[in-house]
Amino acid sequence: MTMQKLGTVPIYNVGDRVRVRKAAPLGHVRTPFYIRGHAGVVERICGAFANPEELAQQRDGLPKQPLYRVRFKQKDVWPGYRGSRSDVIEIEIFQHWIEA
């Protein structure tokens, strides 16, 4: 992981296509399994928040991580999704969980 990704400054913009890291670290992770490895589009930047994986270990969680809301097409996330092609799921992804 680059140091840049551990900074507080957002390196992605609204509209950018991003992919969620496919990894399975132990501990308190706020990135659900179902979205790991999937690609979506940044819907908004929510600000920067202490890293929950660090907070759960009673550390300070700093530097804060930029938090994005990323929009995924349901048909991309669930094989055989039944519903409109326009259906989406929006979920918060920390910057260190994004690979460009």
Next chain:
Amino acid sequence: MKAAGRYEPYSYFQLMEVSLRELLVDKGIVTEDAIAGAMAIMRARGPERGAAMVARAWLDPAYKERMLENGGAAAEELGFEVPGLKLIVVENTPKQHNVIVCTLCSCYPRMLLGIPPEWYKSRAYRSRVVREPRKVLAEFGLKVPPKQAIRVHDSNADMRYMVLPMRPAGTEGWSEQRLAALVTRDCLIGVAVPALPKKPKSRKS
């Protein structure tokens, strides 16, 4: 409810809660009264605050814009204290319907909507509404037409969410208070939409 007189040992987390609470009281950090008072306030809180925000947004387009821009500030504007709440309000339109879930636990804007219902915390709702939202909403009695896209919002991290439903037809000229009464908790989560109360059938006596 446990059967009367039946002894069941505390679970791991219940035991941790009791231990922590008793330690805090022993050390004089909080009092039993303060804890009981805070719990009473929490239990008494319902979705009225969220409903009031929706009714205001229906009547005041400028307020609605501010609410969609910054939900927490819009709550404070109506005098609701929501320290630290990062609220995103998502708007239903004829083209999109929004529904809220927390797949990882039970994150919920409690300061505005009160304690979440049991089903919101259930594994069934959390796991199913993300992958088959239309089916789950139909089970709640809400058929979303295919023309309306569904947006599922997973409050998996630091944001909290509330749905701004569409104002039902037939409510022209209604007061803010009367409009707010149409907005139920389920409307604010997105598993229902506001509906006019059914006219009581005339009874022949």
